[in-house]
Amino acid sequence: MKLMKTLMAGAALAVGLAGAAFAEPLKIGFVYVGPVGDLGWTYQHDLGRQAVEAEFGDAVETSYVESVPEGADAERVMTQMALAGTKLIFTTSFGYMDPTINVAKKFPDVKFEHATGYKRADNVSTYSARFYEGRTVIGHIAGNMSKTGVIGYIASFPIPEVVRGINAAYLAAKAVNPDVKLKVIWVFTWFDPGKEADAANALIEQGADVIMQHTDSPAAMTIAEEKGIYAFGQASDMMQFGPNARLSSIIDDWDPYYISRVKAVLDGTWVSTDTWDGIGPGMTGIGAFSDKIPADVQASAQAIVDGLAAGTMHSFTGPINKQDGSVWLADGETADDGTLAGMSFYVEGIESELPN
Amino acid sequence: MDFSSLNPIALIVSLMVAATPLVLAAIGELVVEKSGVLNLGVEGMMICGAVFGFMVSVESGNPWLGLGAAFVGGAAIALIFGILTQYLLSNQVATGLALTLFGLGFSALLGHSYTGIKPPSFPKLDIQFLADIPYVGGVLFQHDYMVYVSLLLVFAVWYFLKFTRGGLVLRAVGESHDAAHALGYKVVRIRMLAIMFGGACAGLGGAYISLIRVPQWTEGMTAGAGWIALALVVFASWKPWRVVFGAYLFGGFTIMQLNLQAVGITIPVAYLSMTPYVITIIVLVIISADRKRASANAPASLGRVFHASH
Numbered sequence: 001m002k003l004m005k006t007l008m009a010g011a012a013l014a015v016g017l018a019g020a021a022f023a024e025p026l027k028i029g030f031v032y033v034g035p036v037g038d039l040g041w042t043y044q045h046d047l048g049r050q051a052v053e054a055e056f057g058d059a060v061e062t063s064y065v066e067s068v069p070e071g072a073d074a075e076r077v078m079t080q081m082a083l084a085g086t087k088l089i090f091t092t093s094f095g096y097m098d099p100t101i102n103v104a105k106k107f108p109d110v111k112f113e114h115a116t117g118y119k120r121a122d123n124v125s126t127y128s129a130r131f132y133e134g135r136t137v138i139g140h141i142a143g144n145m146s147k148t149g150v151i152g153y154i155a156s157f158p159i160p161e162v163v164r165g166i167n168a169a170y171l172a173a174k175a176v177n178p179d180v181k182l183k184v185i186w187v188f189t190w191f192d193p194g195k196e197a198d199a200a201n202a203l204i205e206q207g208a209d210v211i212m213q214h215t216d217s218p219a220a221m222t223i224a225e226e227k228g229i230y231a232f233g234q235a236s237d238m239m240q241f242g243p244n245a246r247l248s249s250i251i252d253d254w255d256p257y258y259i260s261r262v263k264a265v266l267d268g269t270w271v272s273t274d275t276w277d278g279i280g281p282g283m284t285g286i287g288a289f290s291d292k293i294p295a296d297v298q299a300s301a302q303a304i305v306d307g308l309a310a311g312t313m314h315s316f317t318g319p320i321n322k323q324d325g326s327v328w329l330a331d332g333e334t335a336d337d338g339t340l341a342g343m344s345f346y347v348e349g350i351e352s353e354l355p356n
Numbered sequence: 357m358d359f360s361s362l363n364p365i366a367l368i369v370s371l372m373v374a375a376t377p378l379v380l381a382a383i384g385e386l387v388v389e390k391s392g393v394l395n396l397g398v399e400g401m402m403i404c405g406a407v408f409g410f411m412v413s414v415e416s417g418n419p420w421l422g423l424g425a426a427f428v429g430g431a432a433i434a435l436i437f438g439i440l441t442q443y444l445l446s447n448q449v450a451t452g453l454a455l456t457l458f459g460l461g462f463s464a465l466l467g468h469s470y471t472g473i474k475p476p477s478f479p480k481l482d483i484q485f486l487a488d489i490p491y492v493g494g495v496l497f498q499h500d501y502m503v504y505v506s507l508l509l510v511f512a513v514w515y516f517l518k519f520t521r522g523g524l525v526l527r528a529v530g531e532s533h534d535a536a537h538a539l540g541y542k543v544v545r546i547r548m549l550a551i552m553f554g555g556a557c558a559g560l561g562g563a564y565i566s567l568i569r570v571p572q573w574t575e576g577m578t579a580g581a582g583w584i585a586l587a588l589v590v591f592a593s594w595k596p597w598r599v600v601f602g603a604y605l606f607g608g609f610t611i612m613q614l615n616l617q618a619v620g621i622t623i624p625v626a627y628l629s630m631t632p633y634v635i636t637i638i639v640l641v642i643i644s645a646d647r648k649r650a651s652a653n654a655p656a657s658l659g660r661v662f663h664a665s666h
Contacts, residue, residue: 035464035575037471067575152618183618186625194579197570198374202614205366219570222474241474352620 026088026266028052029081030064031074033093033216034191040216041190041235041252042066045092045115048254055259059266070095078103082110088265090258091115093190094159100124111270113261116161118341120272127257130278131161132168132340133308134250135212136315137279137286137301138232139172141247142210143180144297145230146173152203153184154196154213154220158355160343162214167347168315169212172304174349183208184352193219204229210247221245230292237287248301249287257283276337280309316340321348362615367608372503373569375600375607377402377561377578379506381585382592382599383513384557389589390517391550392530392657396452397437398558399582400459405430405559406566407463410573413475422475423502423563430559431552433459438551442544445661456582464575471574478502478568502564507600509557514596526550530655533662543662558582584636591640593653605639606632 030049034042049062063086068077074096081089082103090113091100097117104112104124112124120126142151151173155162166184173180183206185199196215200223203211211231213220221238224231224245231242233249257275264270277283286305289298307313318329323346329335346354381402388395408429413422437455440446480500517523526546529536533543565581566573584606592598609632616628 035471037468038574039472183620185614185617186629188625188629191574192579193570193572193574193577194565198370198611199614201370202611202618205363205370206615206618208618217572217574218472219572222570222572226477240472352617353622353624355625 025059025061026056026262027084027086028060028062028262029078029086029089030062031068031077031081031089031091031093031096032064032066033068033070033095035066036064038191038216039218039236039238039241042092042216044235044252045090045254048258049090051255052258052262056262056266060262068096071099074099075103078112079106082107087111088113088262094157094161111265120274122272125261125272125274127275127277128161129252129283130276130315131250131252131284132164132315133278134284134286135165135168136172136308137304138212138248138250139169140176140304141289141293141297141301142169142212142230142232143173143176144300145247145293146177146180146208146210148207148209149177149179150181150183150207150209152200152206152208152211153182154199154203154211154215155184155186156190156215157188158186158344160341163343163346163354164340165214166350167343170350171316171320171347182350184350186355187215189215191216193217196220197223200224200231201227218242233287239287244292246287247290247293251285251287253282253285256281278308279305280311322346323348323350323354362619367611367615369498370611371604371608372499374611375603376503376506377564377569377581378585378588378603378607379510379600380502380561380564381558381582382588382603383506383510383596384554384561385585385589386592386594386596386599387513387517387526387557388550388554389658390530390594390655391526391547392533392655392660392662393441393547393551394448394452394659395434395437395551395554396449396586397433397455397459398452398554398585399578399580400456400462401430401433401555401558402459402562402565402582402585403463403576403578404433404459404562405556406562406578407467407470407573408559409563410470410475410566411466413567414470414473417476419476419478419567422567423560426559426563427556428559430562431556433559434551434555435548437555438548442547442551442662445663448659448661460576467573467575471572473573475567475571475573477571500568502560502568510596510600517596527655530657533657533660537662537664543664547662558585561585587636587640591636591643593643594655595653602636602639606636609635 032042036042036046053062065077068074088111092115094116097119100112100114101119104121108123114126116128117126170182183203187195187199196217196219200211200220204227209229211220211224213234218238218241221231221242225242230247231245233246235252237249237251239246314334316335318333319331320329322328381398385398405426409422409426412425413419440451441448478500525541529543529546537543562578588599588602591602613628613631
């Protein structure tokens with residue numbers, strides 16, 4: 001009799017606990033490469049996190065760690081998150097690729113979403129936005145708006161994503177102004193306002209009157225505003241930093257993607273995928289055109305946006321040669337995703353050399 | 357590759373702006389080290405100065421108040437260092453390092469709600485007819501006021517150390533604190549004043565970065581400038597004017613490598629971005645090659661804890 005009672009109590013307890021386990025919120029972790037206050041790349045990811053919290057309320061519990069250096073520290077942070085019971089981890093920088101794969105092997109029941117990478121596993125998905133589509137639009141605007149014909153570009157690391165952006169911007173600007181020059185400065189950091197400001201100043205001294213950047217802070221926009229030249233917001237709108245300087249911006253909108261992935265985990269339908277969405281699905285947003293852009297340029301830029309969204313236009317449409325003169329795309333041919341994902345060459349016309 | 361687009365005047369102007377925070381922090385550290393204290397917390401004091409200056413500047417709308425706050429704030433952080441090393445007799449190296457970490461974290465905490473705000477801007481020196489002098493005008497007369505203040509500060513420190521009695525006493529404390537103590541000079545008080553001055557200058561240097569050079573607040577924005585300033589003091593053999601030379605050399609190469617990249621030079625970017633540090637190391641090696649001359653200038657009591665023997 002005593003044994004029966006113990007067994008019944010044990011069973012009731014087990015059912016009770018199981019019930020409680022189902023009611024426990026899904027723990028989601030975010031690993032950021034910069035501070036949330038950068039008002040650029042990390043800020044937009046955090047907006048995505050807040051959108052997830054707003055959408056799912058008590059069903060989720062989100063946490064984040066900012067300014068995690070790429071490398072061993074990232075592994076440590078991810079491992080700590082996994083040990084604390086986090087079941088879905090978003091790693092928001094290219095340099096977190098190997099750490100993510102390593103930690104994913106150790107925790108097969110934790111799901112990872114790696115931004116802008118290319119290595120996947122059963123529990124690792126990758127996602128990225130077609131930023132280069134945004135570059136085509138702003139390259140078009142820059143080509144029209146630059147009076148000196150020199151466009152300055154602040155680049156971070158020579159990875160395919162950055163090179164795609166440079167090439168796309170240059171091709172679009174060249175289509176408008178065949179003599180346009182693109183000057184690139186590599187700062188080898190995603191986020192360093194001091195260095196970005198210095199690079200912006202150096203480009204302006206070299207004659208650039210439009211600045212583009214592939215770094216995360218609004219420093220270049222601030223310098224552009226001060227010096228009275230044009231710039232574009234990167235990852236977030238950056239209007240408050242350059243009310244006069246900002247012509248447009250590329251805005252990363254991660255909200256819909258994050259919400260759909262969290263929903264997939266909650267529903268149990270999550271599988272490892274690769275998502276590469278551009279203007280069409282809304283992952284890459286184009287900021288409102290400033291009044292400084294003449295109406296006809298606004299119209300042509302909007303036409304490009306619509307074309308890219310509909311798929312009738314492609315950022316890389318031949319004839320395009322590589323920098324060494326060899327033919328890359330024939331007339332009318334468009335680049336396929338595979339080549340784009342591994343792009344490590346400049347197109348013809350860019351004068352500097354690509355660091356390796 | 358188009359070298360004609362390199363404008364030497366613009367380059368010199370930029371390098372002076374890039375070097376000014378280093379000049380400010382290094383000259384303060386020079387005074388501290390001349391008094392015999394090794395303050396490794398310069399980076400922490402710089403970034404705390406950056407955040408205090410930024411906060412006060414944004415709240416009050418007056419950039420000069422911000423600079424004043426940075427001055428006072430840097431001195432306050434240095435005061436902590438001074439109390440720990442001079443009164444509680446802790447190890448100077450460890451305390452300095454701890455203060456750097458503290459300063460970095462504390463400033464990040466304070467500045468969290470200030471990211472993304474634009475501070476009030478600084479007036480520039482605008483004497484039109486002077487600025488119009490070809491070549492020299494642009495270089496000498498178009499900077500914001502802090503560049504001139506930094507040079508005046510170096511002059512003041514040089515004059516103080518070389519020609520005044522106070523400077524002599526400070527140097528004596530740095531050379532032999534026991535002898536100075538035996539002569540009746542208040543070693544601890546002199547060192548505390550020197551430490552606070554050093555912290556205040558570091559704070560000014562940090563505020564320069566957050567209020568004038570970038571201008572914005574982001575955590576960790578000094579990006580190691582404090583460490584460079586420390587190295588510059590040694591580089592300068594503890595001589596004030598050499599600090600300016602070292603800072604301008606370092607700042608110059610930092611700016612030059614960015615400009616060379618924009619020009620399209622074929623040297624790989626990794627080498628170009630190494631140049632400021634490599635040049636500093638080379639000059640340091642040359643200076644230290646003559647061991648007698650190199651060690652002649654280091655204050656003999658640098659880094660040693662002072663125990664008042666009675």
